Amino acid sequence: MPGAIRISPTRATRAVNLLRAVQFTHPPSCPCHANPSHHHQASVQQARRALATPIDKSQEKEYAFEMAASSIRFGPGVTKEVGMDFKNLGAKRVMVVTDGNVKKLNAMKQVIQGLEQEGVPYSVFDAVRVEPKDSSIKQAIDFAKPYAPDAFLAVGGGSVIDTAKLMNLYTSFPEADFLDFVNAPLGRGLPIQGKLKPLIAVPTTAGTGSETTGTAIFDLVSKRAKTGIAHRNLKPTLGIVDPLNTRTMPSAVHASSGLDVLCHSLESWTAIPYHERTPRPSNPINRPAYQGANPISDIFSLQALRDTVKYLPRAVHDPDDHEAQSKMLLAATLAGVGFGNAGVHLCHGMSYPISGQNPGYKHAGYQMEGPIIPHGVSVAVTAPAVFRFTGASNPERHLAAAECFGVDISNVKLESAGEVLGEALAEFLVKLGDQPRGLKDLGFGREHIDQLVEGTMPQARVLMLAPNLDMSNVDTEREQLRKLFEDSMDY
Incomplete structure (x- = not known):
């Protein structure tokens, strides 16, 4: 810019250091602060100590929050739209995840009918365990990997949706060790570095809210404790929340x-x-x-x-x-x-x-x-x-x-x-x-x-x-x- 004064980085650093030296070694000359015993001197000492003390990053408090949730479609009968959703996504190999009880219910019949009407290929895993354990999660992952799905559909309660989230995670990162993403201190708690495949969740119970969250919970049997994996990238792409699907709940x-x-x-x-x-x-x-x-x-x-x-x-x-x-x-x-x-x-x-x-x-x-x-x-x-x-x-x-x-x-x-x-x-x-x-x-x-x-x-x-x-x-x-x-x- 014409007329601008350019100062080299080295000279700029020296200038800043000089200003700091003046600030912290001489009392100000303004009349209301000219008294050397004024509280300003205490402030100088505090500032010196603060500059000399290393910052403990572990004690720094949060200053922001983020808002993340799955897209939600709510209404009686919306389950029948799921086939069109996968066709719109261009899905070619959908892994349908459910359990032995839900596979007999109308919700499951609706999604299968929808997939077939739209000509969307799929495979069904129906062995999800209620209150899943790490062993049942690994069984589900092993089932999914050879099929190499490009999308997932979970039909059931929180156990089914959480299992589908982890099937999605470990087929997207097939080389990962199981404990890599598990919450610390029981696991390594690594962040999920990348997007997963599309997952549509159709809840059949009114409780977990798992269709909206990036959390999946299971029993880690060796530790006799529940744990899980939590990350925004784990959340479903879409939750299809259909009140007709909870009418069969005992x-x-x-x-x-x-x-x-x-x-x-x-x-x-x-x-x-x-x-x-x-x-x-x-x-x-x-x-x-x-x-x-x-x-x-x-x-x-x-x-x-x-x-x-x-x-x-x-x-x-x-x-x-x-x-x-x-x-x-x-x-x-x-x-x-x-x-x-x-x-x-x-x-x-x-x-x-x-x-x-x-x-x-x-x-x-x-x-x-x-x-x-x-x-x-x-x-x-x-x-x-x-x-x-x-x-x-x-x-x-x-x-x-x-x-x-x-x-x-x-x-x-x-x-x-x-x-x-x-x-x-x-x-x-x-x-x-x-x-x-x-x-x-x-x-x-x-x-x-x-x-x-x-x-x-x-x-x-x-x-x-x-x-x-x-x-x-x-x-x-x-x-x-x-x-x-x-x-x-x-x-």
């Missing part, structure tokens, strides 16, 4: 799935704020899917909570209440968007060893061999104790949640927020019916608590979002978790 499945929605919404609403999370990522690709409560996730989480409290009892108690069933399916999707970006915390972190260390309990209404603690049951059983514990972290939010249960909070003191929400939750669970009233009803005793605590400790991905939990001191954290399990023995 009452027990409506209840346990709905309890998962309840805790998704409550935990994401009460998680630590995103700007309190550490460390701040050095690269955006390392920003976790679970970020902490944020202004966008709050909207989805609170609406999902309101709808769950209103419609879940109706959906459980009246199999012909199709309005309530439809509202619960939508609530599951709303909660999925909320927790898929904010995250969950203690109820889910504690639920993983509860399911993984099942002493032999089989939940009524589940038609499968062997013991099972449904995910929603394992999550909700600790909820009254958890929200009593977290109440002091943000009383206003806990009272807003209690108000969703019909509690008059106009005269409630802030210090009572956790107790009030815990009591409202316990009453809601009791009225829902046929739910275990604490860990004792699942067959756990106090002799199991130490193992439950040890199974919870590795769940750092969700525990780091828990209000009031002291993760800076391992002994304190263990004691806090032990007390929560003790308080969850009965309610």
Whole structure:
């Protein structure tokens, strides 16, 4: 630019250093700061110390949040459109993923008919395990690899959708070791460096919200704990949310799935704020899917909570209440968007060893061999104790949640927020019916608590979002978790 003065980088550096030397060695001459003993001198000393102290990047708090969710199509009958969706994608080899029960249902008939009408080639894997284990996930991956699909279609509940996500991941990265992407510290927690193949998810239960999220959960048997993989690139391309597909759900499945929605919404609403999370990522690709409560996730989480409290009892108690069933399916999707970006915390972190260390309990209404603690049951059983514990972290939010249960909070003191929400939750669970009233009803005793605590400790991905939990001191954290399990023995 004409007339501009050019300064070489070396001279510019010297000039900056000279200005710093002047700034930090001479008191200012302005009249109001000319006193050498003025507080400015203290500021100079602080500045010098700050310049000399290395920055601890691990303690830098987050300053941003991201919003990611699958595209969603909602409406009765939309399942029949799935064949056209794959044709529009140009898919030539679709891997259809389901389980032994869902393959007999109308939802599966609809997707197969749609694929065949559009002439889309497909293969079916129907051996998904409910509450999948790492072994069942690996079996599914081994089935998919030789077929070399260019797209995936998941038809079923959260177990089916999560299994399809991992089939997609490990066929897209066939050379990866299984633990490469598994959440740390149980796995290596590597980010997914690239897009996966298209995945369309058709949920047949109203609970997990897995059709919207980049999270897949399974049992890591060798560690006796649930874990998973979480990354935005794992989320489905499209969720086809069809209320007709949940009409065949048994009452027990409506209840346990709905309890998962309840805790998704409550935990994401009460998680630590995103700007309190550490460390701040050095690269955006390392920003976790679970970020902490944020202004966008709050909207989805609170609406999902309101709808769950209103419609879940109706959906459980009246199999012909199709309005309530439809509202619960939508609530599951709303909660999925909320927790898929904010995250969950203690109820889910504690639920993983509860399911993984099942002493032999089989939940009524589940038609499968062997013991099972449904995910929603394992999550909700600790909820009254958890929200009593977290109440002091943000009383206003806990009272807003209690108000969703019909509690008059106009005269409630802030210090009572956790107790009030815990009591409202316990009453809601009791009225829902046929739910275990604490860990004792699942067959756990106090002799199991130490193992439950040890199974919870590795769940750092969700525990780091828990209000009031002291993760800076391992002994304190263990004691806090032990007390929560003790308080969850009965309610």
